[in-house]
Amino acid sequence: MAENFDLVVRNGTIATASDIIHCDVGVRDGRIVAMAEDLGTGKRELDASGKLVLPGGVDSHCHIEQASSSGVMTADDFYTGTVSACFGGTTTVIPFAAQARGQSLREVVDAYHLCAGPKAVIDYAFHLIISDPTPEVMGQELPALIEDGITSFKVYMTYDALKLDDYQMMTVLEEARRLGALVMVHAENHDVIRWLADRLLEQGHRAPKYHAVAHARIAEGEATSRAIQLAKLIDAPLLIVHVSAQEATDAIRKAQTEGLKIYGETCPQYLFLTAQDLDRDGMDGAMFCCSPPPRDAQAQEAIWRGLKNGTFQVFSSDHAPYRFDETAKLKHGPNAHFKQIANGVPGLELRLPLLFSEGVKKGRITLNEFVALTAANAAKLYGLFPRKGTIAVGADADFAIWDPDREVTVTYDMLHDAVGYTPYEGRTITGWPELVVSRGRIVVEDGSLHAEMGSGVFLECEKPDSARP
Amino acid sequence: MAENFDLVVRNGTIATASDIIHCDVGVRDGRIVAMAEDLGTGKRELDASGKLVLPGGVDSHCHIEQASSSGVMTADDFYTGTVSACFGGTTTVIPFAAQARGQSLREVVDAYHLCAGPKAVIDYAFHLIISDPTPEVMGQELPALIEDGITSFKVYMTYDALKLDDYQMMTVLEEARRLGALVMVHAENHDVIRWLADRLLEQGHRAPKYHAVAHARIAEGEATSRAIQLAKLIDAPLLIVHVSAQEATDAIRKAQTEGLKIYGETCPQYLFLTAQDLDRDGMDGAMFCCSPPPRDAQAQEAIWRGLKNGTFQVFSSDHAPYRFDETAKLKHGPNAHFKQIANGVPGLELRLPLLFSEGVKKGRITLNEFVALTAANAAKLYGLFPRKGTIAVGADADFAIWDPDREVTVTYDMLHDAVGYTPYEGRTITGWPELVVSRGRIVVEDGSLHAEMGSGVFLECEKPDSARP
Amino acid sequence: MAENFDLVVRNGTIATASDIIHCDVGVRDGRIVAMAEDLGTGKRELDASGKLVLPGGVDSHCHIEQASSSGVMTADDFYTGTVSACFGGTTTVIPFAAQARGQSLREVVDAYHLCAGPKAVIDYAFHLIISDPTPEVMGQELPALIEDGITSFKVYMTYDALKLDDYQMMTVLEEARRLGALVMVHAENHDVIRWLADRLLEQGHRAPKYHAVAHARIAEGEATSRAIQLAKLIDAPLLIVHVSAQEATDAIRKAQTEGLKIYGETCPQYLFLTAQDLDRDGMDGAMFCCSPPPRDAQAQEAIWRGLKNGTFQVFSSDHAPYRFDETAKLKHGPNAHFKQIANGVPGLELRLPLLFSEGVKKGRITLNEFVALTAANAAKLYGLFPRKGTIAVGADADFAIWDPDREVTVTYDMLHDAVGYTPYEGRTITGWPELVVSRGRIVVEDGSLHAEMGSGVFLECEKPDSARP
Amino acid sequence: MAENFDLVVRNGTIATASDIIHCDVGVRDGRIVAMAEDLGTGKRELDASGKLVLPGGVDSHCHIEQASSSGVMTADDFYTGTVSACFGGTTTVIPFAAQARGQSLREVVDAYHLCAGPKAVIDYAFHLIISDPTPEVMGQELPALIEDGITSFKVYMTYDALKLDDYQMMTVLEEARRLGALVMVHAENHDVIRWLADRLLEQGHRAPKYHAVAHARIAEGEATSRAIQLAKLIDAPLLIVHVSAQEATDAIRKAQTEGLKIYGETCPQYLFLTAQDLDRDGMDGAMFCCSPPPRDAQAQEAIWRGLKNGTFQVFSSDHAPYRFDETAKLKHGPNAHFKQIANGVPGLELRLPLLFSEGVKKGRITLNEFVALTAANAAKLYGLFPRKGTIAVGADADFAIWDPDREVTVTYDMLHDAVGYTPYEGRTITGWPELVVSRGRIVVEDGSLHAEMGSGVFLECEKPDSARP
Ligand SMILES: [Zn+2]
Ligand SMILES: [Zn+2]
Ligand SMILES: [Zn+2]
Ligand SMILES: [Zn+2]
Ligand SMILES: [Zn+2]
Ligand SMILES: [Zn+2]
Ligand SMILES: [Zn+2]
Ligand SMILES: [Zn+2]
Structure with a gap:
């Protein structure tokens, strides 16, 4: 040698x-x-x-230099985002290239490449967000992009601008199954959230804390169960992202017990925050608004249990960095109601230290499990293993x-x-x-x-084993 | 370097x-x-x-040069046993040093050392079998042996000569918890088996196939659930060995879902044999008699599912080699009834090839999972990691x-x-x-x-993490 | 006296x-x-x-003199329908007054009264079908009709012309809770059925038997679970009608185990027919097309179990009488595909004899249970007790x-x-x-x-206890 | 007329x-x-x-003029017991004729007849308690007594003097199945209670409140599950008496969901008392010691839920009247430890008023359910219907x-x-x-x-439907 x-x-x-x-x-x-x-x-x-x-962390769920579905821009671009990530021990990020309805996936991806290439200081791959699964998108654009190394995509069951109905979900799952791409799903029942929010606003409940009320645990549990049923019918693997509620955790576990290829992801905000954090003076609670919202101490225990017993494979940040000012969280002013607050919390930099401190040091998980949850499993799930x-x-x-x-x-x-x-x-x-x-x-x-801007490289993901039926 | x-x-x-x-x-x-x-x-x-x-396989459940509880000797001694193991890709075995009631654990261990030392061609550790958990045994002998590197022991809920009652089980679990040793349990309901066997024999049903009838799935499921409840009450980890029935698999999975430290082991005979194999002409079925018995195709699927979804951590052989002749299986002659047949099947040598062929090659498990199930997990569970x-x-x-x-x-x-x-x-x-x-x-x-007799060494096991409450 | x-x-x-x-x-x-x-x-x-x-049977789910959502008329009017009912031992029917979108409930009810009054030979009440839950409908028309003795209504999660979305479901459940009316739900996932039907038709699968494929068990199980979650969130009672799949039965049972006020109904076609019946020469299978469809022998056993253990409170006919000719089932000709076949089977007259014969005589249920399932429970659930x-x-x-x-x-x-x-x-x-x-x-x-046309009377239902949260 | x-x-x-x-x-x-x-x-x-x-209450679980297994006599004889019962609205009691080991069942029954006949003021039937299921007892005495109208019997999984092992349980279940008698079981794990009690006493924990600690919820849940498994294997109906823990309730519900003929009974002490009641000054807690013990508010809710959703068929008193003096509860003096306190609480007279007040008046159950739980179901389960x-x-x-x-x-x-x-x-x-x-x-x-001593009559029970497999 x-x-x-x-x-x-x-x-x-x-x-x-x-x-x-x-x-x-x-x-x-x-x-x-x-x-x-x-x-x-x-x-x-x-x-x-x-x-x-x-191993350097692989943060497989983060929003960087992305406009939210309501048009608010994340505070972090590919420079600040990747700098923040690497200071926290993360060396790979997989943010989203997000399609708005009507957009061509190819154009979307090109645009994100233009943002990321010159700025990223660590390596990165992309998931797609697909909000418009037309035959053209699914039948031609998606296969081409999979060949180019973008082999996973997220779909939403909520948000007006992103939401797929169950028919579209089935189409998307079937195409993913055929193409070997992994589907990630944001599982909350849109109508439930909408209905609760309308009732709350009618009654004058506008404070940030009502965000957590509107995004009820049942909304998450129901949509998770439904998504799993659809995946079961199609016989397609599926990853449920950012799980916060025990109802959702239970649904995932039940599917795994049955032998289905259902994966689960959770995030720091569901271990270290609760809905109480949204209940602060004035608009301060807005800093903690994310979807699904943090729940309570009992739900935190359920999430820890799920990390330990294998229900969750991935612990990512869902970094969605909106400034607490008029550019983002407070875009609608100091008297905005909870529906007007951009959803998301930052987490890229503290994801690993938080889990290490509370998980490994306090004996809840082993060091091996820490590595699996923060790096290895994500690399495997998304076709970056054993490179990352x-x-x-x-x-x-x-x-x-x-x-x-x-x-x-x-x-x-x-x-x-x-x-x-x-x-x-x-x-x-x-x-x-x-x-x-x-x-x-x-x-x-x-x-x-010590890294130069733009020194990170784009990673082509393989079609992952996780996506095989 | x-x-x-x-x-x-x-x-x-x-x-x-x-x-x-x-x-x-x-x-x-x-x-x-x-x-x-x-x-x-x-x-x-x-x-x-x-x-x-x-990695060389770690076979953490095998009976070598051991007399059965009914006094029949295994065919393999530490020479043939370890030779067979290494031909099958296994490089560590953890057989049992089995206490008969009244015996001192120290004497038992000394005797097994005398057998193993001069003959083993690969490395070995010991589990104890404890059939007589007196205060002396649990309070003095066991702690001393744990210091000497024997940090796990098996107990039985069935067999007249070995059976502990629930009171003893609790004592044993409490001591193990205190000392940091891992308890393995053979979980079958003794009375259920006895009752069914008596009824079968009364009706003249003597053939080997009735062994599988007497060892009913409910006997296994019930005892597994009971053992888990006892462990839960004591807050002690517990490993259920040689699981064959879906009822037992479900009980283990449920406990893990609750967050309990319950581990599961299964064996080749539960993936590759069924109760049908016991139903052969004359006494031929006796070759397939083991406890618990193989079940049916549906149970095999449940076991595969449990290997894949993490219910089982260990895949070992439960090698219990009794010759199909008058020295062992047929000791009671060609007309013996099913209760008189020594329980056990060989498996040391084919354990890995069988699982590799049916598991890895057929896509049921990954190569990493194969290694985990056949080597790494056993080493971790029993305090031999990362050496083995x-x-x-x-x-x-x-x-x-x-x-x-x-x-x-x-x-x-x-x-x-x-x-x-x-x-x-x-x-x-x-x-x-x-x-x-x-x-x-x-x-x-x-x-x-190419190995010399006696070239294997005894491995002192650490107190494993798995045994920490 | x-x-x-x-x-x-x-x-x-x-x-x-x-x-x-x-x-x-x-x-x-x-x-x-x-x-x-x-x-x-x-x-x-x-x-x-x-x-x-x-006791005379109370058939609380039947379609009489009603146009289907696709415009096909039932063969039975209030004369033939009630005559058929009474020959089968049924003395009360509760058919539907079905709102088409845009219609006033009051006009709908008036029209059904005009049909029923001069023709019915036994007594009758009405459920509403609400397909258009506008504020006007829910806030003004519904309360008035409840005062007039129509205290239950059915909503649909499928059929283009009837389907409510989850937002509407929540509104409807909340209003029903407030007003004391009982909600009945046809629970099948519309998109799942649509998606499967589209795929089947694309592949040229047009025969009646594909109706049972498109109306997958998962479509029923999923919608049932979802409806129950929505009812749980609103804290409103809910009755799931015409349950055929074990998945749905399980969801209802689970809710009842949790203490929720969820009721279940099943029908003869789910005990005595299977999907095999749809697989006949030519269009003959069309005679057995209903929604949800009959399943298989295992599902029949699950339904029997649910009748025995209290999961189902009501056994009604879901009589939906479409002639097997060009006026109804074959309206779209002899080459129609399965989506073009009117959904429904007759059952008013044989409901009681079938259950008596297979249930009571074969020892599956007691005579008391027979009465409860066919008469008493329906009367209680819908506010007709103790009169009926x-x-x-x-x-x-x-x-x-x-x-x-x-x-x-x-x-x-x-x-x-x-x-x-x-x-x-x-x-x-x-x-x-x-x-x-x-x-x-x-x-x-x-x-x-021996009854004269028009001798039946309209029954005003009380606000039932079953509808109290 | x-x-x-x-x-x-x-x-x-x-x-x-x-x-x-x-x-x-x-x-x-x-x-x-x-x-x-x-x-x-x-x-x-x-x-x-x-x-x-x-309807007059049927109290199908009460101990009258019976010596406890440790030799303490109940305070009530058939006069005071039946007088107390009728003042509380109960008009039928089914106390136990309790066999001590070695006793002939016939002699036991004769003795109880001699006690009851001259004293009872209301009608009565008998259950047996079988503590010694010898072939003679099961094969000859039991059938004869069943012919004489004693068609149900209770067995115990705990108490040294009464406990059957699983082998005996199976024998007893099989005989009951064959003869058409209903088995009632006191389901607590004897060894678990013994082990916990020994540890508590070793540590000097002697107060009455430790009774509730020793009789752990897991002891009840485990034994209940085990008894159900044995009944399932034999295919015999089984009634679990005096259920207090959610674990046991869940096990019964699960069995019923599977379609097994498992019945459940609960008692006032599990709705209206908690383990807190045992924690009083001095020995006062002894007044609340019964087995299984009252649990906590959450368990009470689970019991209410089970009464409402049909998990429990019977609500009886388990009247076990031991005076709070040196004749009974304090037989072992004012410094007795918790194992020395006679187990049982009185309840014959207040059973109905308590349930009426908290159940019917507070809207938890209907008046019909009250009648079913306190009278009709017991009469049906034990072969006294429709007479009582x-x-x-x-x-x-x-x-x-x-x-x-x-x-x-x-x-x-x-x-x-x-x-x-x-x-x-x-x-x-x-x-x-x-x-x-x-x-x-x-x-x-x-x-x-206004009733004369001895005016009650003995009721011969039919072989009940409940006991048919
Ligand atoms: Zn999301
Ligand atoms: Zn996100
Ligand atoms: Zn064993
Ligand atoms: Zn073994
Ligand atoms: Zn319908
Ligand atoms: Zn209908
Ligand atoms: Zn008892
Ligand atoms: Zn009692």
Whole structure:
């Protein structure tokens, strides 16, 4: 073995989704080429004694430089978004290329490439959002894009501008099954939310906290069950994103128990926030409005249980960064009602530290499970494995060196996104990614960014096994 | 890195429980010390191009050189047993040191060490079987043995000579919880089996096939549910061994859904045999008598589903090798009734090939899941990880090189155990472990054994995470 | 007690929903005024020795003189429909007054009164069908009609001309809750049926049997679950009509287990027909097309189980009599595809004999359960109790004298409806209602009708307890 | 009809398990012979205007003049017990004839007849308690007693002196199935209770409240599930008595959902007491010790739900009257530990008023359901129908005239048993049985007893339908 590595990480404790390994890691040309007990020298050497070396996170659900369905722009573009991600130990993002109705998918994707290419500092892939599954879109555009490495797409059961009806859902599931693409679904019952919101507004209930009332648990549970039934009928795999309610968790678990290929994703906001957070003075609750909303302590326990027992495969951020000002959350002014508040919370940067601190350090999940939930499973589900999501010979050299004992008190100041606030302000976290490597490049070190704008590359996803019926 | 390896495996496709890696593997002093794309030379080099390199199997449930509770001796001693195991790609076995009532655990263990030490050709650990949980046994002997690396034990809810009542079960679960040992349970309702057997015999139903009638699915389902309830009350982890019935599978799944630390094990006989196999001319069905018995095609599907969705963590052989002659199965003569037939089937050697062929090759499970079920999970559950169960730097060099496409038609002649028959006679298997390495030693190559008697070593198990409440 | 009865029935065995009573029954002015062991004389006396005296059936789901949503007229008007009913032992019918979109409920009801009043030979009430729940309809017309004794209404989750969306469902449930009316729902997922039908037709599958494929079990199970979730959110009672699939049965049972006020109805076609019946030469299968369709033997068992264990409260006919000719089933000609066939089967006359024969005589249900399912429960659910549905002092004298042992082979000739065929042709039935009394009038005797056209009266329903949240 | 009745009740509102009837009731020779709107005269006439006339309660689970398994005698003999019962509106009791091991069933029954015959003031039947199911007992004595009208028996899964093991349970279920007798089971896991009690006592936890800890919910849930599994295997009906835990309720419901003939009984103490009641100063908690113990508010809700949705068929008292003094509860002195306290609470007299007040008056159950749960269902389950449990022509004239609005504050002074305390002291009840009739005799009127000692008769039970597989 040639001994001249670009980078050698020595004496770390490496975790993959199944292993804990004490050895050196040798990197050359952006890839891990050797793992051994005593590697030769590298141009750059890092001492990871007493530290953890974990696969860079794969954040498979985040909204970057995307206009919401109501036309509000996310605060983060591909520069701030990816910078924020890598400071939090994440080295791959899979944001959405979102189709508005009437748009050509190809044009949508081209536009997102134009945004991402010059700005991303870490690697990225795309999911599509399909809001207009015409025969043209499904029959011609989608297959072509799958060939180009975009092999998953999200559909919505709610939001006026995005919502598919059950007929369209079945069409979409059937096409995905045929083409080998993975369908992700935002499962909330549109009519239930609409009906509740109308009643609340009629009664003058306008405060942000009513967002959580309108997005009832039953709306989520019902739509999740329905989506699963449709997938079962078509015999198509399906991933339910951002699960917050026990009703939805139960429906997913039941399907898995039956042997269906149903996958589940959850997010930090469902472990660390509750509906109580929306109930603050004035409009402050707006900072915590996301869909589905955080629930309560009992639901948090159900989510933890689902992370532990395998109901959820992915823990992603659903980073949807809307500033708490007139450009976004408060676009409709200081007296806006809850339907006028852009839905979403930021989470790209704190996703891994939060789960590490509350999950691994508190003994709720193992380090292997942490890696599976934050990196490996997403890479597998979306066709990026084994290139991403693990530390193994042949994989991209994407990892972070963590101090497992470092205590950090979160303030927005320390973060690198453009959203202007964090829902986790003031929370104390144990464990922090101190040095981050993306394709062999040290991108974060000593709290500073070392990556050039546009140095991230686009990742073509394979047709994933997860999408096989 | 020093380049003089004892052994280098080149160009293989390596699978762990989560990764697929294409690289060379370097072994020194019995351990894997390097994995890299282009390793230096070794004293011995193996070309694994086009082959799979899989972790050596960990068979965590097998009976070797053990007298059954009714006094029949297993056909295999630690020589034939471990030879058979390694020919099948298994490099670690965890048989039982079985206490008869009144015996001191220490004496039992000493006796098994005396049997195993001089004969085993691969490494081994021990579980205890505890049939007499006196205060002395639980309070003094067990803690001492746990310190000596025997950190798991099996208890029985049936068999006159082994059966614990629920009171004893609770005592045992509480002690295990306190000491950090993992309890394995044989869960069948003793009275149900006894009652059915008495009725069957009264009616003159003596043939081997009535064994499967007496060991009713409800007997297994009921005892499994009961054991889980007891564990829940004590808040102790529990592993249900050799699950065959959907009722038991459902009970385990339900407990896991609730968040309980309940583990499940199943075996080849529950995937590849049915109760029909017991219904043969004369006493031939006796070759397939084991407890619990194989069920039917629907139960097989339930077991496959449980392997896929995570209900079962371990796939072991429950190798219980009783010869089909007057020394064992037919000890009570050619007219014996079904209660007089020693319970057990052999499986050490074919466990991995059967699951590989029917599971991996037919697309029911992934290669990673295969490794998890046959090696990694057992190593983790029983405190042998990361030394055993994976291919990673620092682990023991225990692996097998598989030809994934080799077709083999099973005949007893090709096997290496001492039991005299195989329940899988005539079955065609795709995929075979052609060369097997144990702690860096090539133990099987070109169909021949290269290991010396007694060259296996005893493994001290850690107190496993699995046993933490 | 004055001894001059209009009618005395002597020595019968009377069954109510809970009692079995041997006594005489005295009738005066159309009502039961005395039950005693030895009653005085009546103007007319009937000897019921060895016979059963059962409450007249209440058929709470039947379509009479109604245009289907696609404009096909039922074969039965209020004369033939009620004549057919009373020959089968039914003395009360609750057909639908069906609103087409845009129609005023009041006009609809007036029109049905005009049809029914001059023709009905037994008593009748009305449910509404609401297809257009405008604020005017729900806020003004519905409350007025409830005051006039129409206290239940049916809504549809499928059929283009009738379908409510979930938003409308919630509105309707909320209004019903407020007003004390009971909602009945036809629960099938419209999009699922549409999607499957489109795919089937695209592939050239046009035969009647594809009706059962398009109306998939999942379509029924999903919509049932959804409707229940909506009712749960509103905290409103809900009755699921004409349940055929185990998925739907399970959803209802689960809701009842949770303590929700969810009721279930099933029909003869789900006990005595299967999807196989639709698979006949040419268009013959069209005679068996109804929605939801009959399923299979396993589903029949699930329905029987649900009748026995209380999941279903009502067993009604869903009589929807479309002639097997160009006026109805074959309106679109002999080559029509399955979407063009009017949905429905007749059942008014054979509902009771079929259930008596297969249920009571074969020991699947008790005689008390028979009465509850066919008469008492419907009367209670819809606000007609204790006037209808029982044999008790003060109740209307509505009953039938049954020969429990009479064997009858069904042929269409013996029936009295106008539909021209029976799906139960050739079936042998044990037990038959020989003499039928409606409000004290003998309406059927010796196989002849003795009732005058228009002698039935309209029944104002109370706001039922069943509709209280 | 001859007009000279012994007794006429005029103008009452009569309820049966399914009907509400406004009419007069005529009684002759102890039986109801007429119900009519305007009956002729009676020797005695009662005006029930504005009152309810309800079937006399059938208390199918009570311990009268019985020695407990630990040798403590109940405070009530057949005189005080039946007097207490009738003051509470109950007119039939089915206490136990309890076999001690080694005893002949025939001798046991003879002894109980000798106790009951001269003392009972209302009618009574017997269940057996079988603690020693020898072939002699099951094969000869039991069949003979069934012929004599004792067609149900209780078995225990706990208590040293009574406990059957699973083998015996199966034998007993099989014999009952063959003979047509109904098995009642006290389902608690003996070993679980023993183990917990031993641990509690080791730790010095002796107070009455630890009784509820030792009798864990899991002990009840587990044994209930197990008993159901055994019944399922034998295909025998089974009634689970005195259910208190949601786990047990769920197991029963699940079995009923599957279509098994499993019945459930619950008692006032599980609706109106909680484990908190055992936690009083000194030994006062002993007054509330019964097995299984009362649980918590959530369990009470589950029991109410089970009463409403049909999980429970019977609501009986499990009257087990042990005085709170040295003769019974405190036999082992003022410092006794919880295992030394006789298990049981009184309930014969308040059973109906409590359920009427909290169930009917508060809208949780209907009046028909009240009658079914307290009278009709028990009569049906145990082969006493239609003689007992209803108000219908031909039935025994057993009923009570209730003032539905009378408010009563419970004090022990007003009760008529011999136990010396009531667990419901101080509770306010609405609705009271003011006049009670047993076989036509007014036994309670104006708060006074009018029945002679020994005037009750023994009722031979039929082999009930409930016991048919
Ligand atoms: Zn979303
Ligand atoms: Zn999102
Ligand atoms: Zn075993
Ligand atoms: Zn074994
Ligand atoms: Zn319908
Ligand atoms: Zn209909
Ligand atoms: Zn008891
Ligand atoms: Zn009792």
